[in-house]
Structure formats: structure tokens, C-alpha cells
Amino acid sequence: MSDIHTRTIHKRTCHICEANCGVLFETEGRKVISIKGNPDNPLSRGYICPKATAIADLQDDPDRLRTPVKRVGDTWEPMEWDDAYREIAARVAEVDPDGSSSAFYRGNPSAHDYALVLQSRHLQRAVGARRSYSASTLDQMPHHYVQYQMYGHVSLAAVPDIDHSQHIVILGGNPMASNGSLWTVPDFRGRVRELHNRGGTLTVVDPRRTETAKIADHWVPVKPGTDTALLIAILKSVLEAKPALRPGLAEVCDDGLDTVREAVAGFDIEKLSAFCGVAPEEIAALAKPFTGDEPAALYGRMGVSVCEFGALNQWLVQVINLASGNLDRVGGTMFPKPLFDLVGLNGRGAVSTVETARGTLPSVMGETPMVAFADEMLREDAGRIRVLFVQSGNPVLSAPDGLKTEEGLKSLDLMVALDPHITETSRHAHYILPPCGPLEKDHFNMFFGPLSVRNFGAYSKPTFEMEEGAKADSDIVEELAVAVHAAKNTSAPNIQTPREQLDAMLKASPAGMTLAEVEAMEDGVDLGPLEPCIKDRLRTDSGLIHVAPPELVADLARFTQSMAETADDALRLIGRRHVRSNNSWLHNSRRLVKGPDRCTLMIHPVDAEARGIVDGDTISITSQVTSVETTAEVTEDVMQGVVSLPHGWGHNRKGLSWQTAADHAGVSINDLIDTQRFDALTGNAVLNGIAVSVAARERAIAS
Ligand SMILES: Nc1nc2c(c(=O)[nH]1)N[C@H]1C(S)=C(S)[C@@H](COP(=O)(O)OP(=O)(O)OC[C@H]3O[C@@H](n4cnc5c(=O)[nH]c(N)nc54)[C@H](O)[C@@H]3O)O[C@H]1N2
Ligand SMILES: Nc1nc2c(c(=O)[nH]1)N[C@H]1C(S)=C(S)[C@@H](COP(=O)(O)OP(=O)(O)OC[C@H]3O[C@@H](n4cnc5c(=O)[nH]c(N)nc54)[C@H](O)[C@@H]3O)O[C@H]1N2
Ligand code: SF4
Numbered sequence: 186m187s188d189i190h191t192r193t194i195h196k197r198t199c200h201i202c203e204a205n206c207g208v209l210f211e212t213e214g215r216k217v218i219s220i221k222g223n224p225d226n227p228l229s230r231g232y233i234c235p236k237a238t239a240i241a242d243l244q245d246d247p248d249r250l251r252t253p254v255k256r257v258g259d260t261w262e263p264m265e266w267d268d269a270y271r272e273i274a275a276r277v278a279e280v281d282p283d284g285s286s287s288a289f290y291r292g293n294p295s296a297h298d299y300a301l302v303l304q305s306r307h308l309q310r311a312v313g314a315r316r317s318y319s320a321s322t323l324d325q326m327p328h329h330y331v332q333y334q335m336y337g338h339v340s341l342a343a344v345p346d347i348d349h350s351q352h353i354v355i356l357g358g359n360p361m362a363s364n365g366s367l368w369t370v371p372d373f374r375g376r377v378r379e380l381h382n383r384g385g386t387l388t389v390v391d392p393r394r395t396e397t398a399k400i401a402d403h404w405v406p407v408k409p410g411t412d413t414a415l416l417i418a419i420l421k422s423v424l425e426a427k428p429a430l431r432p433g434l435a436e437v438c439d440d441g442l443d444t445v446r447e448a449v450a451g452f453d454i455e456k457l458s459a460f461c462g463v464a465p466e467e468i469a470a471l472a473k474p475f476t477g478d479e480p481a482a483l484y485g486r487m488g489v490s491v492c493e494f495g496a497l498n499q500w501l502v503q504v505i506n507l508a509s510g511n512l513d514r515v516g517g518t519m520f521p522k523p524l525f526d527l528v529g530l531n532g533r534g535a536v537s538t539v540e541t542a543r544g545t546l547p548s549v550m551g552e553t554p555m556v557a558f559a560d561e562m563l564r565e566d567a568g569r570i571r572v573l574f575v576q577s578g579n580p581v582l583s584a585p586d587g588l589k590t591e592e593g594l595k596s597l598d599l600m601v602a603l604d605p606h607i608t609e610t611s612r613h614a615h616y617i618l619p620p621c622g623p624l625e626k627d628h629f630n631m632f633f634g635p636l637s638v639r640n641f642g643a644y645s646k647p648t649f650e651m652e653e654g655a656k657a658d659s660d661i662v663e664e665l666a667v668a669v670h671a672a673k674n675t676s677a678p679n680i681q682t683p684r685e686q687l688d689a690m691l692k693a694s695p696a697g698m699t700l701a702e703v704e705a706m707e708d709g710v711d712l713g714p715l716e717p718c719i720k721d722r723l724r725t726d727s728g729l730i731h732v733a734p735p736e737l738v739a740d741l742a743r744f745t746q747s748m749a750e751t752a753d754d755a756l757r758l759i760g761r762r763h764v765r766s767n768n769s770w771l772h773n774s775r776r777l778v779k780g781p782d783r784c785t786l787m788i789h790p791v792d793a794e795a796r797g798i799v800d801g802d803t804i805s806i807t808s809q810v811t812s813v814e815t816t817a818e819v820t821e822d823v824m825q826g827v828v829s830l831p832h833g834w835g836h837n838r839k840g841l842s843w844q845t846a847a848d849h850a851g852v853s854i855n856d857l858i859d860t861q862r863f864d865a866l867t868g869n870a871v872l873n874g875i876a877v878s879v880a881a882r883e884r885a886i887a888s
């Protein structure tokens with residue numbers, strides 16, 4: 186802990202994104218003097234991105250709430266913690282004693298707070314809430330679904346071994362901005378430089394010439410939502426070039442590859458090519474790394490997950506890596522064996538269905554899809570959500586149809602938000618419970634070890650002592666759980682501290698270390714590069730990879746049908762991430778929002794000209810749901826027929842606490858997106874490829 190006069194260097198893991206970089210915080214008292222990358226961290230090797238500096242802004246944020254608050258009319262009244270717990274618990278017991286009308290929504294920062302993940306389960310049990318929603322059905326359910334079906338565990342992911350690969354092909358991912366997702370790959374730029382130094386190649390398939398496409402050897406534009414065609418075409422080339430599985434893989438696979446071969450045989454390359462807008466020669470070039478012998482990895486991320494065929498796409502990605510012999514191969518895609526083994530410690534997860542206001546929907550990992558969220562609050566029958574806990578999330582800006590989500594939130598009998606701010610979402614809460622600053626919490630990379638490009642784990646101690654009266658997220662949910670049990674007269678279980686639970690789980694993982702041992706290694710525990718290990722990792726009953734799960738093979742027919750539908754000629758709206766932003770919640774950092782407005786609509790010059798739009802014009806974007814206005818950015822970096830607007834903006838709502846964010850409001854892309862479209866297998870929302878018209882503001886809305 187720091188004392189007021191001395192400067193101290195603290196080592197921690199950055200909690201903002203999945204890259205999990207090691208950071209050095211130099212402090213004097215409670216002041217952060219400098220923030221640098223930790224060169225001794227074997228995973229991130231000294232790299233940090235500009236967002237790391239925002240950690241000091243988050244810690245010192247003058248707008249952040251310091252006590253619980255309660256909404257009274259149009260104002261917020263500060264409260265003591267015990268009073269807040271008692272009042273909330275009494276309301277829970279009164280409104281929904283059995284929990285059947287209660288739900289939780291967990292946002293993205295939850296995944297970066299191991300202690301909150303562990304303790305939040307206790308609050309949900311105390312409330313008895315059976316419905317869980319999270320950002321996962323806006324983001325990644327196709328990955329979990331396919332991992333469950335093929336490998337027998339929702340968390341068993343094969344990640345590209347970029348440090349030893351010769352060819353990396355990325356579909357719908359932009360790690361130069363996102364720093365990698367479901368692929369913990371800090372210093373992506375440096376790792377690509379090394380790939381290039383080895384004579385390797387990087388290819389990016391994306392409707393936008395992204396920051397990643399700009400450092401790649403090839404950029405292949407693709408029509409939004411059509412990657413399935415591209416993937417089928419690549420797979421056909423691979424199956425032709427490599428009719429049999431390589432030894433080593435053949436023994437761990439069932440005979441599903443024959444089924445796959447039959448299922449894709451009828452697809453015609455010319456038709457696939459016309460559908461996705463990628464020429465047959467381009468498709469052949471894309472397939473080449475996978476028909477040759479050098480190690481190669483195919484990786485598909487949000488652009489191919491948050492669409493109508495998310496699971497089908499992720500399955501095809503896996504099958505291409507498998508059939509080309511690159512799965513479980515050095516330089517191909519491999520299963521990490523982390524310090525903390527989610528796969529070994531937890532049950533396999535589940536794939537089932539759930540009854541909702543929208544009828545029966547898929548349910549992966551026990552969740553209800555976010556596309557049903559607003560309707561579940563607005564329904565009028567006994568199934569209505571009446572009590573909602575929003576834990577570190579901002580669904581008004583992050584989930585489709587923000588306006589409908591707000592209507593839903595307004596109809597709740599009790600809403601409790603765990604959030605440092607009065608946000609677009611939490612402004613509808615009856616109570617907001619704010620956690621301490623990020624530097625007052627400890628950290629462990631629970632979910633990201635299993636996704637890292639090295640076998641790795643790291644624990645960081647709190648950098649600062651807790652401010653007086655402050656509480657960590659995990660303490661808040663635990664204390665509230667106890668209060669709810671008391672109000673309902675149910676007996677509270679004996680709840681272990683997060684550290685005790687982490688220690689037990691670390692000991693039960695293959696490396697078998699104690700938390701004390703891990704904590705002593707402040708640069709992280711490096712268990713070395715990824716290694717082939719598929720035999721010990723598979724969790725299917727048969728012990729074999731299910732190459733052709735029937736649900737996925739059957740989904741090819743749904744895709745064939747969609748190819749036959751006539752497409753309209755509307756512009757297609759896609760999202761965009763920027764390295765200085767993170768979803769909705771870093772816009773209160775002055776350091777990060779400075780510079781030109783980032784919430785612009787990128788539009789190709791030909792599309793702009795056709796509408797009389799010039800760069801910098803105020804334009805309106807109209808979808809089925811509503812219209813929003815923003816500034817046009819005319820650029821060839823987005824393909825013709827496609828427009829791009831980032832998500833996470835739209836701080837133009839009233840009554841927010843984040844003043845700097847409100848001064849850089851932007852508009853919310855999710856106000857434009859409806860909840861009707863989703864991936865039929867996983868219920869994941871469709872957030873890209875939205876039909877819109879764009880017009881200069883002064884003119885009538887027409888495209
Ligand atoms: N159109 C479109 N929509 C998208 C996406 C897209 O690409 N396009 N991306 C989707 C994806 S991938 C995701 S993950 C979701 C994210 O969706 P959400 O997780 O719902 O949204 P965030 O914007 O990350 O909001 C995080 C909230 O947590 C709060 N917060 C920050 N730190 C802490 C903390 O330490 N404790 C607590 N209690 N709260 C904290 C912030 O103030 C903020 O209100 O958005 C999705 N929405
Ligand atoms: N700086 C920053 N970093 C972040 C975040 C952030 O908001 N800002 N968010 C974090 C979170 S929660 C997540 S989940 C990850 C996401 O990490 P990524 O998936 O790497 O991030 P995106 O920028 O959403 O990349 C998706 C890409 O898909 C493209 N795309 C859209 N539609 C299609 C399509 O139909 N086909 C193809 N092939 N491509 C398409 C988009 O143009 C975009 O470049 O990033 C994380 N890291
Ligand atoms: S890439 Fe940036 S935001 Fe992500 S962990 Fe590293 S420093 Fe933090």
C-alpha cells in the first residue's frame with residue numbers, strides 16, 4: 186500500500202478489455218503519477234493501449250457516485266449502505282418473494298471482476314431469480330454453442346497460435362481496435378510484425394477496411410451477413426485438397442467429416458461467390474493457407490457471430506481449421522491450458538430452450554436471449570419481469586432497440602443497478618449501488634486464461650486501500666444477498682470470500698498452485714506457449730470431437746433458403762470499434778474523448794454522391810425503428826452499399842451523471858436496431874447488416 190510521501194510501483198492487470206495487459210502504476214499517496222506497460226509480463230510484453238491511462242480517470246472520476254442513491258421524483262437521495270440494503274431487501278420480499286418475476290442482467294465489466302462473478306451467484310440465489318440475461322447474447326453465444334456441440338464444453342475454445350503461425354485469416358474481427366476478443370492477444374501489432382518477419386501473412390475479411398485490414402497483406406470486403414457462403418466455399422476447397430484428416434486428429438474425431446462433405450457437396454462456388462460478393466479467385470486465395478502445409482489459423486469474431494447464422498459460421502470456422510489439419514497444431518488453433526481451468530472445474534454448460542414473451546427461444550448456458558429482454562418487461566401476463574438487477578451493464582445503449590428497452594425499464598416495480606454512474610440505463614433504477622474505484626479492487630484473469638495465446642494466469646492486489654465508506658462490487662452483492670435472506674426469513678449460506686474460493690479453484694486446476702504462490706508472482710505465472718493437448722481437453726461423452734452436430738448440419742438448409750430470398754437494395758449498417766473507447770463506458774475520460782467526433786457515419790463516396798451528401802454533412806439515418814442524426818464521414822474505407830456507425834454512444838439522454846460523456850453525446854446505433862432478428866440456434870442478437878436509408882438532413886427521408 187502506498188504511503189503519502191513515497192513513490193511506489195504497483196503491478197496490475199488492466200481490467201478494461203480481454204487483452205489483460207500487465208500495467209505498472211507509479212503512485213504517490215493516492216495519486217497515480219504514471220501508467221506504463223510492464224515489460225516483464227510474459228503475455229503482454231510491455232504493451233498497453235491508450236485505454237490503460239483511463240484507469241486513473243476512472244479512479245479519480247469526479248462524477249462517479251460515492252454512496253448508494255435512491256430515486257425520489259426527479260432527484261437522487263444519498264443513503265447509508267445498510268439502509269439501502271434493508272430497503273431493497275424489503276421490496277424484493279414484498280414484490281416477488283419467490284423470485285419468479287425477477288431477473289438479472291450482467292454486463293461486460295462483470296467478466297473482468299472475478300470476485301463479482303463468484304459472489305453475484307449468491308445474490309441471485311437469495312432473490313430466487315430464474316431468468317438471467319447478459320451481454321453474451323449480444324456478443325458470443327455462437328462460440329459457446331459450437332464449443333459445447335463439438336468439444337463438449339461451452340468454455341473449451343481453440344485460439345489462433347499467432348506466435349507460431351504462418352497464416353492468420355480473420356473474418357469479422359478488428360483486433361487492432363478491440364485488442365482481441367475470445368482471443369487474449371495483447372500487443373497484436375507486435376505479434377503481427379513478428380509474423381511478417383517470419384514471412385507469414387495476415388488476411389482480413391470485413392466490409393470495412395479496418396485498422397487491422399490496414400496492416401494486413403490482403404483485405405477482402407464481404408457483404409454483411411453473407412460470410413456463411415464464403416466459409417462453405419473455403420471448406421469445399423479444403424476438403425478437396427485434403428480428403429482425409431491428418432494422423433493425430435483422425436483418432437480424436439468421430440466420422441462426422443463424411444457427413445460434412447455430403448452436406449456441402451451441393452453448394453455451387455459461383456452461386457456462393459455471387460451471394461457474398463467475393464470473386465471465385467479471391468475465395469481460392471483465401472482458401473490457400475488451408476490447402477497448403479504451413480501452419481495457419483482461421484479466426485472469426487463479432488462480425489460473423491452477431492448475425493443470423495452466427496453458430497453456423499463458428500462451426501464452419503472450426504471445421505475448416507480441423508479439416509485443414511490446423512486444429513491442435515503448433516501455429517494453428519489450440520486449446521489453452523491455463524493456470525485456472527474453467528473447463529476442468531465447471532460442468533459442461535448447457536444448451537436448451539426457454540419460454541419467453543417471444544415464444545420458445547434457444548437458451549445457451551441457462552440464459553434468456555437479450556432480444557426478448559424488453560418484451561419480457563413489457564408483457565402483461567404473469568411472466569412479466571417485475572424486479573431487475575442490472576450488474577455493470579448499460580443495455581439501453583448496448584442492446585437492440587434502446588427505446589423499447591427504456592420503456593421496459595420504466596415499467597419495473599423494482600430496479601437495482603450496480604454501477605458507478607447514473608447512466609442511460611441506471612437512471613431508470615430505483616436504487617443505484619456504486620462500487621469503489623477500479624484501483625481499490627483486486628483482479629484475476631478468470632475468463633481470459635482459457636483464451637490466451639500463452640498458458641498464463643495473473644493475480645493483482647488492490648493498488649489502493651478502499652476509500653472510507655466504499656465497497657467492492659463483490660462485497661455489495663454479498664451483503665445484499667444476506668439482507669435479502671433476512672427479509673425473506675430464508676437461511677443465508679456460509680459464503681466464503683472470493684479469495685478463499687479462488688484459492689480452492691487454483692489448487693484444483695492442473696497447475697495446482699495456491700493463491701499465495703500466484704500472488705507472489707507479480708508479473709503473472711507463465712506456463713509457456715500453447716501446446717497440442719486435445720486428448721486431455723475434450724469433454725464429450727465419447728471423448729471424440731463431434732465434427733458434424735446434427736443441429737448445425739441442418740442449419741445449412743436454413744442458409745440455403747436465405748440465399749434464395751431476394752435482397753433489397755437498402756444500405757446495410759454495421760458497427761465499429763475504436764481503440765480509445767470501450768462499449769459505452771469510457772466516454773467520461775477526458776483523455777480518451779478528446780479529438781474529432783468519433784460517432785460519425787462512414788459512407789462510401791459513391792453512396793454519398795448518390796444522395797448528395799458531402800463529408801461533414803449532418804445526415805439522418807432511418808431504420809424500421811426510428812431515425813437518428815449524425816455527421817457523415819465520406820470514405821473509401823467502407824465498401825459500397827455499407828455504412829458504419831460505432832456503438833456505445835447516445836449520451837444525449839437526460840439526467841446522466843457522466844458529464845464529459847454527455848458533452849460528447851453522439852447517437853446510439855442500437856436505437857436503430859430492432860429485436861426481431863437473431864441467430865436461430867443460439868438466440869444471439871443480430872447487430873450488423875441492418876437495412877437503413879441515409880439522407881442529407883434537409884431533404885425528405887428517402888434513399
Ligand atoms: N450495435 C452494437 N451493439 C453492441 C455491440 C456492437 O458491436 N454493436 N457490442 C456488444 C458487446 S460485444 C457487448 S459486450 C455489449 C456490452 O454491453 P454492456 O455490458 O451492457 O454495456 P457497457 O457499455 O459495457 O456498460 C458497462 C456498464 O458498467 C459500468 N461499469 C464500469 N466499470 C464497472 C465496475 O467496475 N463495476 C460496476 N458495477 N459497473 C461498472 C459502466 O458505468 C457501464 O454502465 O454491447 C453490445 N452491444
Ligand atoms: N477499443 C475497444 N476494444 C474493445 C471493445 C470496445 O468497445 N472498444 N469492446 C470489447 C468487446 S466487449 C468485444 S466483444 C470485443 C469485440 O472484438 P472484435 O470482434 O474484434 O471487434 P469489432 O470491432 O466489433 O469487430 C467486428 C468486425 O466485424 C466487421 N463486420 C461487421 N459485419 C460483418 C460481416 O457481416 N462479416 C464480416 N466478415 N465482418 C463484419 C466489422 O466491420 C468489424 O470490423 O472487443 C473488445 N475490445
Ligand atoms: S489493450 Fe488496452 S484496455 Fe485492453 S487490457 Fe491492454 S491496456 Fe487495457
Ligand SMILES: [Mo]
Nearest residue numbers: 293320324366
Ligand atoms: Mo463483448
